[in-house]
Amino acid sequence: MATTLTPVLSAHWDEKDSWTLAAYERHGGYRGLRAALAMDPSAVITEVKDSGLRGRGGAGFPTGMKWSFLPKPDGGPRYLVVNADESEPGTCKDIPLMLANPQALIEGVIITSYAIGCHKAFIYLRGEVVHVYRRLLNAVAEAKAKGYLGDDILGSGFDLDVVVHAGAGAYICGEETALLDSLEGRRGQPRLKPPFPAVAGLYARPTVINNVESIASVPAIVTGGAEWFKSMGTERSTGFGFFSLSGHVTRPGQYEAPLGITLRELLAMAGGIRGGHQLKFWTPGGSSTPLFTEEHLDIPLDFESVGAAGSMLGTRALQIFDETTCVVRAVERWIEFYKHESCGKCTPCREGNYWMVQVLHRLERGQGTQEDLDTLLDICDNLLGRSFCALGDGAASPVTSSIKYFKDEYLRHVTEGGCPFDPAQSALFQGAHAR
Amino acid sequence: MSFSAEAGQRLAADAQQIIARYPVPRSALLPMLHLVQSEEGFVSADGVEFCAEQLDLTAAEVAAVATFYSQYKRHPNGTYTVGVCTNTLCAVMGGDAIFEELSEHLGVGHDQTTEDGAITLERVECNAGCDYAPVVMVNWEFFDNQTPTTAKDLVDELRAGRDVAPSRGAAKVCSFKEVSRVLAGFPDGRANEGVQAGGPTLEGTLLARRNNWTAPAMAAPVPAVPAEQVAAETTAASAGASGSDAPSVPAGTRERAGTVAGKPAGEATHGSQDNGSATTPPPKEG
16 A cells, blocks of 8 residues: 555544643643744744645645734734634544544644734634533643643743634534634624735734644644655645545544545545445545545545546545435535525525525425426536635535536436435445435 | 523623633623523523623624524523434435434424423534444534434433433533533533543554554654844844734743844745744654
């Protein structure tokens, strides 16, 4: 096998007390912070820039560059906000990371805050994971008791306070400007950009927003150095990341590997598709990234290669579906999700998803027509690139890609007067009959 | 009916603690809505009014926020919210069947509560536990790899008033009101309960260990950067830059950290000073 796993953040998750500060320090935790505090803040930014780290929340924007967009200090506050609102369907990496190893995130928050000159940082966690919230609050308290947070951190003179904030159930708050509105105590609706958060973010102050995994990777980059980080991954997609396998796979789970690993390699590690079945379709990075099929098994899972093949690396949320799965049913359910989670601010997304659900319902129930496929594609034309934020763009992905690869299956729903699949065959247990 | 004098006073004290966390009071609204939910089991008109008073907002402004988020309940919730993930991945793996059978078993549909007030059944969206599909959440604790049978047994236990332990979470599922108080930012002392991870979370870690796969070794820890060198380079490179708000450290420290000449932390990353960084990365290995 060409590629092997490179556990960094997950290296010690199998230790029973892995979430405690003691366990984290046992394996070199907070070495990165000590190294960073001995550096000039700008040198920390340079190190992260040089590492090539790209945002792990889906968009892949270079993290160090994002930090460097902050305007010159003007005497007022500037903020770091960690996006821990992990909600993209299929994405399940940040939650187990924060459950098993929250200190990596806290150390990353402190180093990043030092680098950008922030003295009040926020971690915005989705509200639907109460035990993760407990672990984060506990991690902040432990770090504070040890002098890693608060005033004059480790005698450096640097002060930092971290607030862990629980959301209340809204996918859209994973969009960074909607998250900021939510953190300000408002409905979570995206803001018009520009101005970008780097210029006018939280409370209209310069703000850096990064994903959990991005920030949690910072301590290792500072400790190991940019060249070490770049020794993993590809030239333009450097480093390691979580690949989250779920669905019809023998051993679903978290696999921390260099970017550029392929699904074929990952499936070999995960025991393949469940016994007696074959791969039908998969998402490379969550439901907002166009579907792939078995012809894409050897695409390197890096930003460039996945993009060139017509999809997006996204959050490396590899949802695997075998031949028992009806693609129309899968897409219908995703679009119901986008309809439910559309914030309602812009018309293409609010109305487009509403109508796509109606069309997909009648197709799945055998009441559709061939023209319905054109209607769906037409609606997608009006969503993609015409929505206020990426939620609308994302909703078009499963629809257009599924029609591209499985048009015949859609048409079978029309010609055969309904769904030709038995959902019980897709379930992971015997005797599922409901629909 | 508004809160009793006792409850009003107690909640107001809590609300002040929440407000104190934030630079701008209105940021306290989401946790405060969790707080009023911890008192009444939902966000009542009184709860809305309370938040409005604490934050000097109108009731309409608070209600607009409360109705946007799916975790805030507009009618009294059961002691336990049982949420079956029916987003695509979990639905296909069996979540649809689990929801249907639970619904039949309990005699309630989505967002309805059993007559005994024990269970509110919900369809929930992806809860970031896809490698444990199908997933059921009880009061926002994880119940992994469910089947219709395990889910029905689970709700039977809850209705019988017995303690139930999640797959990954606290030692037992707390009540909806108790969990709402945690979400308002008041720890309940249970952070160290439960496992660090479940099986799927550990697949990669254990596979790597069995095969002796590791990330490339790091060189010896990065040596502390000679402070004088950084200060000299930085000062030279940013001569003439404006004053800095960051980091606000004592003068001596600033000098050591090389930020003295108004070298702002966040912006000094353009141009030539980026190259020749004073941090020497360790040699590439492996």
